[in-house]
Each structure stands twice: as C-alpha cells, then as structure tokens.
Amino acid sequence: MVVHFKLRRDLDKRLDRYLTDRIPFLSRTGLQHLIRDGAVLVNDRTPKASTKLRQGDRLSVFLPAPPSSDIPAEQHDFDVLHEDEYIIVLNKPAGLLVHPAKGHQSGTLVNALAWHFQNRSGGELSKVGQDHARPGIVHRLDRHTSGVMVAAKNETAHWRLVKQFEERTVGKRYLAMSHGLPEPAAELIDTPLGPHPRQRLLQAVRHDELGKPAVSIYRTLEQYEEHTLVEVELKTGRTHQIRVHLSHRGHPLLGDDLYGGKRSLPAALGPGPDELDLAKPVVDRQALHATHLRIHHPISGEPMSFAASPPEDLCGAVRRLRRGGCTTLSPAGAELSGRLFD
Incomplete structure (x- = not known):
C-alpha cells in the first residue's frame, strides 16, 4: 500500500x-x-x-502489506453512539484496551468490534494498521479512560479521519476529577511532554528535544471540599496529556496512582448513605472520561458531534463529593457541566 x-x-x-x-x-x-x-x-x-x-x-x-490473519472476535459490551458504512462511534468502557499489544493479544476493543460487526451490524474495520493489530484505529484512549471514540470501517475514511486528528480540526472535551482546588479556576496549559527520563511507561514534562508541544485548557465546573470536577479541552493529543498536565500543576486525578492521585475510599470523599462498598475505592482508576467528540464525517464532510454519558463509578464519586459541599462554576468557553451527573 x-x-x-x-x-x-x-x-x-x-x-x-x-x-x-x-x-x-x-x-x-x-x-x-x-x-x-x-x-x-x-x-x-x-x-x-x-x-x-x-x-x-x-x-x-x-507501507508493508498486512498479513492474512484475522483479528479474533470476542464479545464485550459497549454502547454504540453512531454507526454507518464508513465509521463507528462508541462509548469505550474503562478497563478495555483499545488494541492488542504485547501481553494482551485478546480482550481489546478491536476484538470487541470484530464481534460486533460479525453479529450485530455488518461491515469491518479498515485494513489500515492491520499489520500491527490496530485495524481501523485512528486515535486511542488509555486503557482505564472511558468515553467516546471513533473508528474507521474502510481505508478512505481511515486516512481522512487521521488527517483531521493530525491537523487538529477535531474537538475533544473530557470530564476529570482532580485532587485539590486548581487556581485559577480556568487556564490554558502549554507545557511540552515526552517520555519520562527514568520510568519507561510514564510521560513527563520535557523542555528538551524529546518534548512535544502539548496544549490543554481546563475549566472548573464544580468545587468540593478537597476535590474538583473539571472540563478539559485538548488542543493536542499526547500520551497521558491530561493526567500529566494536571499532576504537574499539583492536582493529579482521583484514582491515578501513576501520577500521584489516590484511590480514595467513600469516607474520604463525603458522607453517605449510598450503595457504595465502604472497603473499596470509589474510583479504582484515573477519574477521566472522554465526554464530547466533534469531527467532520470523512465521506460527506458533515459536522458531527457525539456525547458519552459518564459511567457509574464517576457518578458515585460526584454524589459523595456533593454531600460534603459543592460550589458550581460556569467558566467562559465551557461546553460541559455537572448536570451530566444529575
């Protein structure tokens, strides 16, 4: 090819x-x-x-020709937000890897999509990336980040979507829960990121030749006693970008132990009563959810916008935190709000 x-x-x-x-x-x-x-x-x-x-x-x-092997189809639950003959847009559950990788040859979103196409909708993923077990994948979310994703079902759609992400014409907004109360309540973070100098799996702020431009805008939506609900708008798409940017500012994400966050028990967030297990962390992963995605349809050019509702673990955390006191803010430029948890 x-x-x-x-x-x-x-x-x-x-x-x-x-x-x-x-x-x-x-x-x-x-x-x-x-x-x-x-x-x-x-x-x-x-x-x-x-x-x-x-x-x-x-x-x-x-590009090297893809091998003839197929991706094994495996059933996993996910919500389809939109599907046509060219693309599929879905709400990825937390804990699901996007594509096979070393040590994880199955149990991924790619396997789940293969099953979905065979048993529910028809079609297939784009062959682009198949030689690296990433067919149809034009962007990624971390394994433990939930939320909206788009995948391509043919080669033309694939390359046109990749171009939109590369040229930064897509719109990406996330909901995140951080430790502490960021000051100011809204700010643009323009800090380059690159590989961590000592820990291979992590990213870090880098002001050298290994640092790539990384721009995020956070806007505070709700303030609690010791935590904050923020909207984060991504202008670039670096690995772990939101997690590193907020951690570098002293406000790591709830549950993100890789970057300084804590997996807090219910009592540490606020009073009950509710159905939460008091012996288990409320959010057992980084509290990050890809909520809104805006693209242009790769074939028709039509503007499209998709929203993925927050999962129950984040909703449970917000309910707990609100009981301990909540201040609602409406920062300029925000498209999301705490009403998504109501």
Whole structure:
C-alpha cells in the first residue's frame, strides 16, 4: 500500500515526527526503518529521518502489506453512539484496551468490534494498521479512560479521519476529577511532554528535544471540599496529556496512582448513605472520561458531534463529593457541566 501526503503549511517538523503523527499505528522507530530502507520519498527523492518538511512538500510512503490473519472476535459490551458504512462511534468502557499489544493479544476493543460487526451490524474495520493489530484505529484512549471514540470501517475514511486528528480540526472535551482546588479556576496549559527520563511507561514534562508541544485548557465546573470536577479541552493529543498536565500543576486525578492521585475510599470523599462498598475505592482508576467528540464525517464532510454519558463509578464519586459541599462554576468557553451527573 502506498499513501501520499502534501503539506499545506510550514510545520518546521522532522520527517519522522510528522509521519508518527500521520500514521499512528506505526512506531517512530518503525517509520525510521522505512525511511532508512527507501520506503519513503519526499518530492520523489530519498530523504533522511531528520529532513525538515516545508509547505508544498509531497510525501509517498510505501507501507508493508498486512498479513492474512484475522483479528479474533470476542464479545464485550459497549454502547454504540453512531454507526454507518464508513465509521463507528462508541462509548469505550474503562478497563478495555483499545488494541492488542504485547501481553494482551485478546480482550481489546478491536476484538470487541470484530464481534460486533460479525453479529450485530455488518461491515469491518479498515485494513489500515492491520499489520500491527490496530485495524481501523485512528486515535486511542488509555486503557482505564472511558468515553467516546471513533473508528474507521474502510481505508478512505481511515486516512481522512487521521488527517483531521493530525491537523487538529477535531474537538475533544473530557470530564476529570482532580485532587485539590486548581487556581485559577480556568487556564490554558502549554507545557511540552515526552517520555519520562527514568520510568519507561510514564510521560513527563520535557523542555528538551524529546518534548512535544502539548496544549490543554481546563475549566472548573464544580468545587468540593478537597476535590474538583473539571472540563478539559485538548488542543493536542499526547500520551497521558491530561493526567500529566494536571499532576504537574499539583492536582493529579482521583484514582491515578501513576501520577500521584489516590484511590480514595467513600469516607474520604463525603458522607453517605449510598450503595457504595465502604472497603473499596470509589474510583479504582484515573477519574477521566472522554465526554464530547466533534469531527467532520470523512465521506460527506458533515459536522458531527457525539456525547458519552459518564459511567457509574464517576457518578458515585460526584454524589459523595456533593454531600460534603459543592460550589458550581460556569467558566467562559465551557461546553460541559455537572448536570451530566444529575
């Protein structure tokens, strides 16, 4: 398969980094191998991985052919928000990996979608990314983040959606519950992120060549005694972006023990009575939910907006916290509100 790109503006970005953004199912190392092996052309010439791209540059990428193996179909429950012959939009449950990875060859969203298409709706995922067990996947959510996702059902839809995410024309808003009371109540965070220097699975603020631009806007929706419900609007889509940005500001997410959050028991959040098990954490994961997604349909170009209701674990936490006192805010630019938990 050969894919082509043409730059509409100067990006001042290395070739390998640009391709990492445009072809998310291949690692940067894998793309560097393709460049080294002559499988990437810029203006019909063989480039280096460090080649800086400019407006008008034409790229051709010769992708390896996918294997003939199929993704095993496995039934998992998820809510379908929209489906047609080109895309499927769904509410991903927390705890479900998006695609197979080392040590997790089954039990993923890709397996669940394969079962869904075979048994409920028809069609299939885009073949793009199949050689890395990521067919149809144009963006991801962390395993323990819930919420709205879109996947592609054919190659044209796949590449056009990838382009929207790369050019940052999509709208992404999350609900998050953080420790403490952020000040100011709303702010833009423009802090580069990259691999943690010592812990391989984590990300960190990086002000060196490994840091990539990362921009988030948080807006406080409800303040409790020692916690906050915030809307977070993503302008970029770095790994763990919301989790690292808020933790770096001193307000890690409830339940996010990787970045300093606590898995709080019900008594630590507020008074009962309710149905919660007093011996178990209210939210046993990072308290983060992808709530709104705006895209343009990859075939018709129609603007589309999707909303995924918060899951019960976050609703239970909000109910507890409100009993201990709640101040509601209406910051400028907010599209979400605490009414989603009513």
